Amino acid sequence: MKRLGYRKSRNGCLRWVGIGAEATDKRALINNYVATTDPFPYFSRFLTDLNKTETASGWISDLELMHHYTSVSYQTFSNSSVGQKTLQYDVPREALSYSFLLHQILAFSAYHLAYLQPECRHVYLMQAAQHQNDAINGMRGTLLGTITPTNCNALFASSIFLTLSAFATYPSYEKHNPSFSPIDSILDIFTLTDGMSVILRTSDEDLRKGPLREIFIRGAGDATPTTVEATLQPLFDRLPGLSTQLTEIGALEHEGKYIIVNAIIALSKCIAKVSTVNAMSAPVEFRAVFLWPIMMSTDYLDSLRQRQPAALVVLAHYCVIVHLADAFSGWDALGRADNVAHGDDWSWWPKGAAGQHGSCNAYCSLTLTAACG
Template sequence: MAVTDARILDLGLLHHYTSRTSQSFPIPPQSIWVFMDYIPRVALSHPHLLHQVLALAAVHAAYLRPGDRTKYLSHGSQHQGHAIAGMRRLLLVGADVATEEGSLALFLAAGLFLASSFASRHLYNADPGAAHTAMDEMLEIFTVVRGLRAIQDASIRQIPDNVVHSLVSDRAPAEVSSGGTLDLVRDKLDELAVFISTCRHLDQAEAHTVGEGIAALIQSTGDMPGSKVKTSHELRAVFMWPRALAQEFIALLEQRHPAALTVFLYYCIVLQATEDTCWFLDGWSARLTRAIGKWLGDAPWADVSRWPLETLRLKGSRH
């Protein structure tokens, strides 16, 4: 693509971000200004954030315009690469991170990067025939979530008060909530924990690791009074559970261990509950369910996984 064409496309993406992408997040109305106005203004002084804004806008445009998907994903991946390189440089040298605005720019870039990671990996593999890759891709995203944890935990303390007051709202949009879904998920997870603790198909170490994974998911879907940025319980759990998992549980998922995959299906239910309002998560639960269902056909996991699988298939997906 010629330099002039690329710049024109960037201008179009910046307009797309301010007019469409910035208003596409499931956030309270009083917080939209942060995404529509504040982030673009901060990005003009912080190239890594500007590249991330353009990368996310490109992925969103690819999501909305399937006919131009290849063009937008290709151009967005270039901006994503620049954003990652910029964040890495800042972390290595510490420049600008100690300032309030610099720390905020890094926090915002990390958050937008998570959204674009979920969306781009799914859009690159939107073909239903690619379902077998879904688990590996989600585990890559888990690595991203866990890797960005230190950045976000450190930088959130420096967010300006006016931004905090806007993001920290007790009035998360009601349409994001899935009603009693999380209560039912927690009840079923309690039952699963009892089964895991007495399952003769697991050794002691496996049972302990899986039990910890269940406990982390129960905690992630519950109330967190100390959470600084308020959002829906479901959306928060999507990001919190990967952060809370022990590496041993991640290893079981990588090995496609049936007990860990069964727990993961409950995470898919939480994920599915966000898809109607979170475009960047749309389609993930269906791909993951298709993949995991093929690995849980043996006893006793076929019986144990029946409820989450039926729950997921009951709602279905557009993908």
């Protein structure tokens, strides 16, 4: 067989250089295709590009994280003994069959330890990012298939931990990243929450019969409407007049008024629903934090992206709920900061409401700052 000819080059054999370039071009095309056809784009904002030399998660550190979760962290978002039992025993047991849930539990625990031990913050945040990357990649693979009565429980639990971890990721970013935007970050969380809600919508009946069913137990009072939860009553009373107030100060544009009014109505309905449905697993503030993003419209999200003042005012009122939920958890699972907004006529109430319970929440105060300029 005739031998292939070649010419020497300072950069190597020209024939093989050409083949390598062609392969590189093909890989780039494939990567671009995958990027543009990602069925779960809401995950990408919560993946961290880790330096391989920095990733250090051994079995001893993983045991520390699991021990911390089963002894401490599980208590931070349920005030029910039944719900806490499920979070402490049943969720980790389910994680033994689904590694993505196990990784997300460990990530959540690492975020908690990063808050509790600031001197070791970097180490725990690295562990959290590594486990969360593994969890998201595992969830992607499972969601590409079929959501079944068997895997829906692990997917649902993972989505809850992922959303809480997403909130926990951001609180200190404004201290370390000058380009940090609290509004963009919370928009990412809203998109994630809405994307994850498909698991609950498609598997509600299976979840209520599955190994995590205790989370969905309802107490007395579900049959008939009850009064609004006392902690949310001041906010609930204020919302009906908010659109009128915004109109009076000229913050509502005619073409966008319908969008803002609907967002305010959705927030009122959210508070009423979590107060009426007496779920024992989590306090009403936590359930409201998760529910409103599912109820809001894409038009309202677009208004937030455009930094429309009226949309930001509504968001600031939602952040009062976030702050109340954070006060229950006892750690910055939902984020906080000491930045204080400059006061416009409409900004005093959310700041004051949050201030009654401690330092103003990061998203509340920073959002108001962005709106005021």
